[in-house]
Amino acid sequence: xxxxxxxxxxxxxxxxxxxxxxxxxxxxxxxxxxxxxxxxxxxxxxxxxxxxxxxxxxxxxxxxxxxxxxxxxxxxxxxxxxxxxxxxxxxxxxxxxxxxxxxxxxxxxxxxxx
Numbered sequence: 001x002x003x004x005x006x007x008x009x010x011x012x013x014x015x016x017x018x019x020x021x022x023x024x025x026x027x028x029x030x031x032x033x034x035x036x037x038x039x040x041x042x043x044x045x046x047x048x049x050x051x052x053x054x055x056x057x058x059x060x061x062x063x064x065x066x067x068x069x070x071x072x073x074x075x076x077x078x079x080x081x082x083x084x085x086x087x088x089x090x091x092x093x094x095x096x097x098x099x100x101x102x103x104x105x106x107x108x109x110x111x112x113x114x
Contacts, residue, residue: 002094003027024055030099045106049089052107056087058114 010025017023026048033041089107093099 024052026052028103030093030103031096041102042106045103046110049107049110052089053110053114056089057085058111059085 007025007027010023014022028044028048030041030045033039033044091100091103091107093103
């Protein structure tokens with residue numbers, strides 16, 4: 001129920017934003033995924049984190065990285081030139097701080113890789 005309300009709120013807000021500034025809402029039930037036979041939560045979180053970090057960029061003020069596209073550092077040039085951080089990632093679990101911290105770890109590890 002909570003996830004549906006968040007999705008509805010994001011959809012409402014996005015109607016007032018240009019498409020390239022839309023809020024992306026991803027609902028991921030870590031506890032449910034963990035119950036699966038082939039549970040690999042960290043791989044799924046790493047995929048979500050990579051997508052989010054690529055979309056928001058990474059702020060880095062130390063030369064030589066501060067004026068480079070973060071994807072070009074990884075050998076994946078985007079052709080868009082220098083890129084600053086243009087967004088944020090918010091993570092929370094409604095009932096478990098450990099799962100929130102695990103998700104934050106996945107995002108931090110991905111950002112550190114950039």
